[in-house]
Amino acid sequence: MSNTPAAADSRSPGTEDTAVAVLQPDTAAKAFVGRSPGQLAWIRLKRDRTAFASFIIVVFFILIALFAPVISRLYGVTATEGFSDKLTYQGLPTGYLGGISGDHWLGLEAGIGRDLFMQLIFGMRTSLIIAFLSAIISIVLGVVLGIVSGYFGGWVDQSLTWFTDFMLAFPFLVFALAIIPIINTASYDVGEEVPGSFRIAVIIGVFALFGWMTTARLVRGQILSLREREYVEAARAAGAGSAHILFKQLLPNIWAPILVSFSLALPGFIAAEAALSFLNIGVVEPTPDLGRLVYYGRQWLGTPDWAYFLIPASTVFVAVLAFNLLGDSLRDALDPKSSK
Template structure:
């Protein structure tokens, strides 16, 4: 009787089943891939069409604002250059819709003859510089105060909470209307022109002074719920310093609400800056600004140059709306309980 080796067809069924069973755990592992909270938030954000549209709009505005000097060079017109020869005897631009032409895409500014497109993009740069600077300073201040208050508790928490409530009692608009002109006039001699950069710095300082309280309360509440967690106790037991626990253990776990607070603070600062410039308290001539464009454009609503008011007003509306929608979408994406 010959001993013939077993062929592939003569293998027992159990061998194939065992091979499949061995491969099944790997297949199952590939089917269920763990994702971090950041990856889950990114998936939710990509599915949100509103978030995508607002993100593209925000990026477009930021790129245009950053590239405004290059655009001015390619466009061939500076924001302060006047075109008196293109104005009629009443100071209105000659042509259709405020002098819109191939040389001046959005027309001319009534009275001065400055190119409205250049005024718009440089005014957008001014608004975004103020908004981003104020948001970074105010959010950072609120994070530091909130994390210290929530972690240490006791009299430290009571003192910082009282200080936060005290700051919230001040009406922002009334205080800004009062303090900004006082700072500008007190810093320079009578009759001396206040530089535009100094005015911008004052506005950023006032916004930062009144913009940190909400973030401080938010961060304090988050820290109160995290300071007794196991990893914090383990860090204490290992002899970690308070600074290490605050900024290495706790802070990375509250980045989501901080990011949402930052994204929602930006449109508020943009709108507030435009309102102050509209009231002739914020940025003034010759620095381009969206709020000032709206202020000067309102007097031409009853004339054929109504576009001079509509264009900058629409720009303010679109910028604020895009930042607000992006902030709301970001909040929904970072919320684990969100249905999106």
């Protein structure tokens, strides 16, 4: 009989196991889960120790800039408050290493008597505001011009490419040294003080004017390789307009190079802003600024108050280095082939 124990034992030993495997797929297969390019980039970024360290430093500087007024209230000293009573007749702070004490964690500015810690906090705030706004405006300009140039082609591409090359031919530093003082003096009457906010706006405008070209060329190259893809042709066939194709179909596919371009533009703007202030062209008194601190501190290198120069110079160096390393790590994470 077919239902006897002998008949049951005559089945192949692996038959039951095979049936179970078909009804219950191997759980190991569930471990292979598809990940998006963004998720893969995030995984690679978390494994990069350099990226992690630079990210911590960048976040630290950003938090300091954001909460500078709160830090000032907790610290009990403002950025412009002077302590001339704690200076010698030569203008040097009393005490060691520029007057470092429990009341003044990084000492006092030689010759002025302001708290150096507060000057650094608000100076970083000024630098990051200028850098972030300049980067955002320049990236937006570069993306728009690059997309339009690469997608439409023809005379539009030729005109924008020529204009981009024309702007790249201008020496940025020479132009900034010439145009910033002219704009400041032409906007206000003789003897009238130029507000610090206006000076900052002029610097941001000049940076944005000369910061979009690299992004525009990068985006143009990406669009040239994407505009003939199947999904773009399908959008055209469906009757989608040019604006929809540009900003709904093409732009989401080039977010990675745009993000890398933004992250690499920030340290350049921080260094450029510090250089202009060092040359007394950028932010001036009484607005705190890192570049001006370095300029004032250089004359005290041969004195016991050498920390007055070393502290702000090291702050600029660490900030620019951290932003650069984070940008490089982000680029490698989004495009692993770039490091090979």
